[in-house]
Amino acid sequence: MLSLDHAIKGRRSIRRFKPDEIPVDTVRAVLEAGTWAPSAKNGQQWRFTVLTGESKKRFTAMFGSELTKLMKKKQSVGPGFGSLKVMEQAPVNIIVWNINEKGWITEVHSVAAAIQNMLLKAYSLGLGSLWIGDVFYLPEKIFQDFFEKDWQLSAGLALGIPDESPDPRPRMSVDQVTEFFP
Ligand SMILES: Cc1cc2nc3c(=O)[nH]c(=O)nc-3n(C[C@H](O)[C@H](O)[C@H](O)COP(=O)(O)O)c2cc1C
Numbered sequence: 001m002l003s004l005d006h007a008i009k010g011r012r013s014i015r016r017f018k019p020d021e022i023p024v025d026t027v028r029a030v031l032e033a034g035t036w037a038p039s040a041k042n043g044q045q046w047r048f049t050v051l052t053g054e055s056k057k058r059f060t061a062m063f064g065s066e067l068t069k070l071m072k073k074k075q076s077v078g079p080g081f082g083s084l085k086v087m088e089q090a091p092v093n094i095i096v097w098n099i100n101e102k103g104w105i106t107e108v109h110s111v112a113a114a115i116q117n118m119l120l121k122a123y124s125l126g127l128g129s130l131w132i133g134d135v136f137y138l139p140e141k142i143f144q145d146f147f148e149k150d151w152q153l154s155a156g157l158a159l160g161i162p163d164e165s166p167d168p169r170p171r172m173s174v175d176q177v178t179e180f181f182p
Helices: 004-010 024-035 053-072 080-089 105-124 140-147
Strands: 046-051 092-098 128-132 152-160
Touching (some): 004 105, 024 105, 046 053, 053 092, 053 140, 092 105, 105 128, 105 152
Antiparallel strands (some): 046 092
16 A cells, blocks of 8 residues: 555646546545545535546536637636646546535635545556646536535545656645744
């Protein structure tokens, strides 16, 4: 089994994937790791929508056409099309939601903790992953209507067999980000 340090330091954001499908049990193992995250008042506020095959095609087509509409209206789509391309290539997309029952900021944190567990588990299983915040270039309501949910959108995730092995991105040192008080 991968050591925790190896997983934490070896994981990378992956933006190129092989076309191989991912067995559903592997996807379930990634989701299950998410469910072991800590959560505010143990509220387990995460929810997941897993897209593969046809459902993923329908979703990415919607994402692309909505980004195009925004672009035509001269609204910023940032690197949205780049992230769309990653989602199209990855065999598995996961939409991560926050049920946001209480409206607490800590519910947001619970879901982020679940996502991090999932990225690390994916890496430990030989999968690549990308956490995609570019979904927020679209108004959240478009996602809620498309998936018929009233949950809060948290992120998109792309999962698959990596087709690249990027170098680590630079990190600030502990001393750059910390103050120690005696
Ligand atoms: C909240 C969040 C949102 C992100 N959104 C995107 C995204 O939309 N598209 C993308 O290519 N990468 C996205 N990333 C990945 C970051 O760019 C990446 O984590 C960072 O550059 C560090 O690289 P590493 O993950 O390989 O260590 C996101 C990461 C986080 C945590």
